[in-house]
Structures are given as C-alpha cells and as structure tokens.
Amino acid sequence: MTEESQLPASARLAMGGNNPPAQEALREELGLEGGALDRRVTQLQEAAQRVPAELSNDDEAQRLSDFLAQIKAAHKEATGLKAKMKAPLTLLIGMIENYWAYHTGRLERLDQMLRPRLKKWQDAKAEAERREREEEARLAREAQARAAREKAEKERREREAEEATRRAQEEADRKAAAARKAAEDAAKAEAKAKTDAQAEAARKKRETAEKKQREADAAKEREHQAEEKKAAADREAMLARRQSVNATSAAHHAEKQIGGAIKAGRIRGEMGSLATLRQKMAYRIVDEDLIPLRFKKPDDTLIRAAINDGGETAIPGIEIFPETNTTVRG
DSSP states (O other), X not given: OOTTTTSOHHHHHHTTOSOSOHHHHHHHHHHHHHHHHHHHHHHHHHHHTTSOSSOOSHHHHHHHHHHHHHHHHHHHHHHHHHHXXXXXXXXHHHHHHHHHHHHHHHHHHHHHHHHHHHHHHHHHHHHHHHHHHHHHHHHHHHHHHHHXXXXXXXXXXXXXXXXXXXXXXXXXXXXXXXXXXXXXXXXXXXXXXXHHHHHHHHHHHHHHHHHHHHHHHHHHHHHHHHXXXXXXXXXXXXXXXXXXHHHHHHHHHHHHHHTHHHHHTOEEOTTSOEEEEXXXXXXXXXXXXXXXXXXXXXXXXXXXXXXXXSOOOOBTTEEEEEEEEEEEEO
C-alpha cells in the first residue's frame, strides 16, 4: 500500500487523486470515524432527559457528577478525532499557502517598486492644483477686497452728498422757520397791541361804569338810610303813643298775671329795706318766618320795649312769657 493510499479521503481529494466527489467521500469518512461517537452522544442526550430539574439529595448529585464526567470524556474524544482528520489537510493547506505566497510576494514587490512613482506624480499634481486653488482664492480675495473698498468709497461719497443735502435743507428750513417766527412775532405784537388797546378801552369803560355804579349805590344807600331813619322815627312815635295808651292796661294785665304772688313776695328788712318781686315781659323766637318785617332783625331792644313798655302781648314768630326777677331797694 502506498503513502497516498494511507491518507484520509479528504486528503486524497485535495491532492487531485482519482477519487469520488469530495463531499460524498468526506461524509463517508466522517461516518466511519465518528459513527460510534455519534451513537454515544445520542445516548447521553437521552439520558440527560432523565436528570431531575432540581436535585433533592446527595445520591442524585453524585450521579449527575458522574454523568458530567462522561459528557466531558465524549467531548475530549470528539476533539481528538477532529484534530486527527484535520492534520493531513493542515499540511496540504500549508503547502498551498507557501506556493501562492511566493507568487503574491513577487507581485507585491513589483507594486511596492512602482506605486511610489505614481504617488509622486499624484502628489506633485495635487500640489500644483493646491497652489492653483490658493492663487485663485488669493485673486478672489483681492478682487473681493477691491470691490469692498470701491463700495465703501462709493457709500462714503453718497453719505457726504446726503450730508451736504441734509445740511443745506436744514439751513433752508432754519431760515424759513426764522422767517415764519419773525412774521408770527410781528403778528403777535400787532395782535397784542390791538388787544392791549381794547383791554385799556374796556378797563376805562369798566372803571367808568363801576364809578357810576358806586355813585348809584351810594345814592341808594343814602336813600335807604334816610328811609331807615324815617322808619325808626315812625317806630319811636308809635311806641310813644302805645306806651301812653297801653300803660294802664299793661300794668293791670301784669297785676292779674302775678296775682297775689307779688304781694306774697314783699320782704321788708330790719333796717327799712323792702324786697319785692317785679315782673316784666320777655320773649323767645319760635318761628322767624312769621315775624313782622319791623322786627325782622330781630332787634332785642325794640322787641323788649314793645312787650314791656308798648303792651304788645302777641307777636307772630315770637313767644311772649312773663319773667320774674328780684329787685332790692334801700
């Protein structure tokens, strides 16, 4: 038997031998190598279904520990079989890698030799383009700055022109305002002079009218005073007539009012003095609207003279009542 015949089917297929298709050969070899292990794993899976979900005693724990050891042994066996089957393939893959690495290495060295030349050209071209862009940007900035300066200069000239126009307009407005104010002041002065003249004429007219009114008032006052004097003289004459006519009646009336009380009030002293009760009529105002016009002030002296000396016993608006006072004669 040759060395090639001793290799697994997968290795022989890799070498290009006259063999069945790779998948079928590999599947056949896996069945031969791992058939017993596959049956063992199936048995372990079925046994795992009988393990309690929760352990309740030490025996169950010991049996589970032994079962886990069986699982570990099966896992170790599977790992060993996998390494045994991969060993020849790993050797072949190494040979393939080394073969193609020689060719790819030559190609990479060619690339490493030539690529820097292209990169140098690209870098030079990029640098030229960068400088061109920078120059274009510089020219654009200068053009923009020049346009900005020209715009600023134009705006400055426009502002100066506007300022000059504004100042000229302000000067014209100031002169026009001064002219209007002068005209207004002249009109006001004229109107004031006219108003002052009218006021002076009105004042003189008012003073003349007031003077005439004062003279008329003074004449009325003198006339009124004369009438009051005449009325007072008439009142005094009337009182005198009433005093003479009613003196007896008043004394008789007063004596009736006080009756024997006055006689009972006479007191004579040891030294010859005599104390008596003397009664005179007094009054109080009860309704001023009813008082006659001649008592309208009311004049206390006049009223007392009327009720005590004139014999008046009833005056509208005045209550008349007897008032007793003590008099002493020595």
